[in-house]
Amino acid sequence: MKTQARIGRVAVVVAGLLVWELLTRFDLIDSDFVSTPIAVGVAFTEMLRNSEVLSALASTGGNILLAFIIGTVIGVIAGTVMGLSKTLWQAYSAPLLFLMSTPKSIFLPIFILLCGIGSTSAVVFGAFEAAVFVTINVAAGMALVEDRHMKVARAFKASWAQTILAVVLPSALPGIFTALWFGIRHAFIGVLIAELWASSDGVGGLIRVYAEQLHTDKTLALMLAVTFLAIIAGTIWNHLETRLTRWRQSSAAGAATTTATS
Amino acid sequence: MRMSINDVSVTFTRAGSTVEALKDINLSLHEGEFVALLGPSGCGKSTLLTCLGGLMTPTKGEIVVGDSVVENPDPRRAAFVFQDYSLLPWKNILDNVGVGLRFAGVGKQERRQRSQELLEMMGLSQWGESHPGQLSGGMQQRVAVARALAMDPSILLMDEPFGALDEQTRRSLGESISTVLTQNKQTVVLVTHSLDEAIYWADRVIVMSARPGRVMAEVQIRQPRPRPLEFIAQEDFAQLRSQLFLMLNEAMGHDQQANPLEPQRA
Numbered sequence: 001m002k003t004q005a006r007i008g009r010v011a012v013v014v015a016g017l018l019v020w021e022l023l024t025r026f027d028l029i030d031s032d033f034v035s036t037p038i039a040v041g042v043a044f045t046e047m048l049r050n051s052e053v054l055s056a057l058a059s060t061g062g063n064i065l066l067a068f069i070i071g072t073v074i075g076v077i078a079g080t081v082m083g084l085s086k087t088l089w090q091a092y093s094a095p096l097l098f099l100m101s102t103p104k105s106i107f108l109p110i111f112i113l114l115c116g117i118g119s120t121s122a123v124v125f126g127a128f129e130a131a132v133f134v135t136i137n138v139a140a141g142m143a144l145v146e147d148r149h150m151k152v153a154r155a156f157k158a159s160w161a162q163t164i165l166a167v168v169l170p171s172a173l174p175g176i177f178t179a180l181w182f183g184i185r186h187a188f189i190g191v192l193i194a195e196l197w198a199s200s201d202g203v204g205g206l207i208r209v210y211a212e213q214l215h216t217d218k219t220l221a222l223m224l225a226v227t228f229l230a231i232i233a234g235t236i237w238n239h240l241e242t243r244l245t246r247w248r249q250s251s252a253a254g255a256a257t258t259t260a261t262s
Numbered sequence: 263m264r265m266s267i268n269d270v271s272v273t274f275t276r277a278g279s280t281v282e283a284l285k286d287i288n289l290s291l292h293e294g295e296f297v298a299l300l301g302p303s304g305c306g307k308s309t310l311l312t313c314l315g316g317l318m319t320p321t322k323g324e325i326v327v328g329d330s331v332v333e334n335p336d337p338r339r340a341a342f343v344f345q346d347y348s349l350l351p352w353k354n355i356l357d358n359v360g361v362g363l364r365f366a367g368v369g370k371q372e373r374r375q376r377s378q379e380l381l382e383m384m385g386l387s388q389w390g391e392s393h394p395g396q397l398s399g400g401m402q403q404r405v406a407v408a409r410a411l412a413m414d415p416s417i418l419l420m421d422e423p424f425g426a427l428d429e430q431t432r433r434s435l436g437e438s439i440s441t442v443l444t445q446n447k448q449t450v451v452l453v454t455h456s457l458d459e460a461i462y463w464a465d466r467v468i469v470m471s472a473r474p475g476r477v478m479a480e481v482q483i484r485q486p487r488p489r490p491l492e493f494i495a496q497e498d499f500a501q502l503r504s505q506l507f508l509m510l511n512e513a514m515g516h517d518q519q520a521n522p523l524e525p526q527r528a
Contacts, residue, residue, distance in 0.1 A: 035328055075413075148344065148346055148348040149350060151317070151344070151348065152344070152348045152350065152361070153365075154317060154335055155315060155335050155337065155341070155342045156335075156337045156341075156361060156362035156365050156409075156413070157318060157335055157336060157337055157362070157366065158333075158365040159365070162364075162365050164352075166350070166361065166364070166365075169351065170350070170352040170353075171352075173352075246367060
């Protein structure tokens with residue numbers, strides 16, 4: 001079944017590429033606007049030797065990392081505090097959930113006004129986007145901490161720090177992992193969107209420049225590269241999560257974990 | 263260590279109304295004694311246990327262990343075995359047994375050694391590296407007993423420790439733990455709603471009444487501990503059982519028709 005699914009998936013992609021190539025070959029659609037699969041492939045290999053692209057990738061990667069770190073630190077702290085305090089959760093969960101479902105790009109102009117055009121607004125916007133999702137997921141993760149385990153910590157005289165380390169964090173770990181994953185994803189999205197709109201450097205800026213100059217092949221190749229990076233990051237993350245929460249597989253009582261979405 | 267419960271009352275406020283959970287409890291336990299608190303559900307026996315371990319402060323009165331008043335939990339003074347085991351599922355069995363020692367700052371080597379000893383005592387020595395999810399309920403409860411005993415507590419507090427287990431498991435578990443506790447000369451307070459459990463285990467059975475929880479009566483069980491399982495089939499046992507049955511019936515409010523065992527299963 002697995003191989004069949006794989007063959008089916010590849011077949012659709014290959015067919016799509018074939019149709020695309022043929023349509024442009026017979027001039028049914030304009031290759032200036034949509035390029036061709038082969039041209040994109042060529043652009044992709046050329047791109048890997050192009051210092052402009054490589055430095056853009058490095059700069060965007062750095063921005064994403066920075067946005068992820070800032071957003072996650074803020075989010076973990078805010079989420080922990082919210083998760084531990086019922087009052088704060090009641091006060092701020094609704095606005096946060098609202099913020100989570102709103103496209104945050106509508107706030108981008110504010111960030112550009114405050115931080116100017118360039119890397120800074122990309123990082124700050126990415127951090128903002130990440131922080132919202134991390135906060136909600138960490139707070140939801142804290143809800144996984146069971147009273148009976150807290151009672152054990154109290155009865156066996158754990159200090160505050162020991163309670164956090166031995167009970168709260170391990171209980172909340174699945175939520176925290178989900179949170180960190182959302183942190184990476186949204187730092188990624190945030191930085192790229194901000195660069196697309198308001199930066200001349202970085203991958204986002206480059207995609208905009210290529211698109212405006214009708215270098216469709218290069219634009220698509222760059223998008224392909226970004227997609228690969230996202231897939232690689234996701235795969236690494238999955239492996240890490242499986243390793244660190246291994247006890248869950250052996251535990252019959254392992255609760256369902258994944259919390260908020262998108 | 264000697265424990266005395268002096269004029270302890272507990273009242274809760276729940277949904278605007280005040281509930282008297284315990285009223286004027288006076289009891290004293292001497293060292294090495296095994297006391298069972300028996301009563302219908304809602305008689306506050308678990309609340310009393312919670313107070314004995316310092317997890318809750320009585321509204322009135324005080325609990326004195328040795329020379330000091332109980333105000334906070336201290337597992338070296340009194341360690342809990344909870345009804346639902348409450349092992350930490352992300353830690354292996356060895357680390358679960360040693361969790362109290364870890365909180366107390368005992369070094370890793372000593373902790374592991376002590377935990378391993380206790381697992382051997384409980385017949386679980388080969389399970390040290392497993393996680394709680396891989397163990398049956400009875401095994402998990404033995405781990406929970408080992409976790410409490412690891413603290414070498416003066417008093418062991420057990421809250422319906424076998425409530426969630428099937429009859430066969432609780433019998434065999436009862437016998438093995440009984441032996442361990444007698445060897446350790448632990449003072450034990452056991453909360454239960456099972457007549458058989460109370461009689462089989464305890465030196466003294468305290469019968470409590472419901473709402474507000476009060477001490478109704480107490481019965482001494484003179485059979486030396488640890489007791490063989492055959493004790494359950496003896497004449498003395500049957501007599502004690504019917505005596506306690508009637509007391510429990512009275513504790514539930516003089517209703518001759520009511521079966522005192524029935525509503526407690528809730």
